[in-house]
Amino acid sequence: MQAFGLYTHIRANRIRSGFLIAGLFLLVYVMVFAGALIVEAFAYDEPPLGVMLARAFNDLVASFPWATIAALVWLFIAYQFNRGLIALATGAHAVTRQEEPKLYQLLENLCISRGLTMPRLYIMESPVLNAFASGMNEKQYTVTVTRGLMEALDDQELEAVLAHELTHIRNGDVRLMVVAVVIAGVISFFGELLFRGLTRMSFGSARPRMPRSSSNGDRKGGGGAAFAAILIALALIALSWLLSQVIRFALSRSREYLADAGAVELTKNPDAMISALLKIEGRGELPSAPSAVMEMCIDNPRSGFTDLFATHPSIASRVDRLVRFGGGRMPELPPAPPAGPADGGTDANSEPQAGPWGTAVPDNASQQPAPGQTSSQSQGSIPRGPWGPLFPPGGGR
Structure with missing residues (x-):
């Protein structure tokens, strides 16, 4: 993307992300409603489905402050201890300028160029190629790179x-x-609790009551309504979990393109970003890292079975955008090895080498006369191009 539009994209992405986060909070309350509906389904007065839905909504309104407090407490715990928890899960350790002077200086120069506070620098002693940033405020921000990344990338790519x-x-x-x-995580945890509680109630003493017959032979709408309420609650739980995962992945995908563009803006070197991505591709799997950490990495090979569950866009699409909008170039492929002997000549007794599109033609094939034709007849003064004579023999220009 062009530099003049980068900050517009960032601002628009922040607005969209705010709506996505609000949607995540909304899913928390959907889970609370599902839990209340399950509780009402196991009530003993056997009300109709409409009554159960109304009661569950009233329960949601009554528990709204407590659900909000629980979610905020969970966030506070993550706010205070996220850096330590991530370091514990990945085995990363902090390094100083004296321990890693080159890496420290590269990061420090980037921070100085933009007037940013220097984040802490962590290293994972792993041969894989990956990196990620974490933290909730300036005192917690960290940048973590693997040892394999430091060894595989040159200075410009690492920058x-x-x-x-x-x-x-x-x-x-x-x-x-x-x-x-x-x-x-709150949604997943709460959903698991509901499923476990529902299993225990289903096989325990508290079961949904079957409809009882009244004195006039009519049946009250209890058993069937309770079963329908449980099905609705299970559907809400499954849908909430699925949407929470999709929102997480959408947040991660939308940010990788902007981070690539921001890296080009900082370094003024799109080719280095392209070559770094190509080196990292397929070599960033951290087996011991939880999925939440992999979502923050520069590349996450743990993609789902469809693009819907992929946390990162493909390396090919990211490179394509850097080439089209960032002014980058695809790195040139190394030259193919010669088909002949080691000295570069052609062995007359050797068979033609097979190439990817068929039998390769020797370099001097264009100089061999055809059967019944002398060398001067075959060559003459006809100019030749890489695919044969530019003008046919005897033909006019």
Whole structure:
């Protein structure tokens, strides 16, 4: 994307992200409503379905403050301890300028160029190629890189990766991702509790009461309504969990393109970002890291079975955007090895080498006369191009 439109994209993305986070909070209350509906389904007065839905909504209104407080407490815990928890889960350790002078200086120069507070620098002693940023405020912001990334990338490529992670911090992405992961975790945790509670109630003493016959032979709408209420609650739980995961992935995907563009803006070197991404592709799997950490990495190979469940856009699409909008170029492929002997000549006794599109033609094939034709007849003064004579013999220009 063009530099003049970068901040417009960032601002629009923040607005969309705010709506997505609000949607995550809304899903928390949907889960509370589902739980209240399950409780009402196991009530002993056997009300009709409409009554159960109304009671569940009243329960939601009554528990709204408590559900909000619970979610905020969970966020506060993540706010205070997220850096330590991530370091514990990944095995990363902090390094100083004296321990890693080159890496520290690259990150420090980027921060100075934009007037940013220097985040803490962490290293994972792992041969894989990956990096991520984390933290909720300036005192907690960290940039973590793997040892394998430091060894595989040159200075310009490593600077581009650091600029990518620094852009995530500058755009507020890391704070938003922590909030999204925590809220989605609340939904998953609460959904598991409801499923466990429902299983215990189904096989325990408290079961949905079957409809009882009244004195005039009519049946009250209890058993069937209770079963329908439980089905509705289960559907809401499953839908809430699914939407929470989709929102998490959408937040992560939308930010990687902007972080790539921000890295180009910081380093003025799109080619370094492209080559770094190509080196990282397929080599960033951190087996011991939880999925929440992998979502914050520069590349996450743990993609789902469809694009809907992919946390990151593909490397190919990110490189394509850097080429089309960032002024980058695809790196040139290394030259193919010669088909002949080691000295580069052609062995007359050797068979033609097979290429990807058929049998390769020797370099001097254009100089061999055809059967019944002398060398001068075949060559003459006819100019030749890479695919044969530019003008046919005897033909006019």
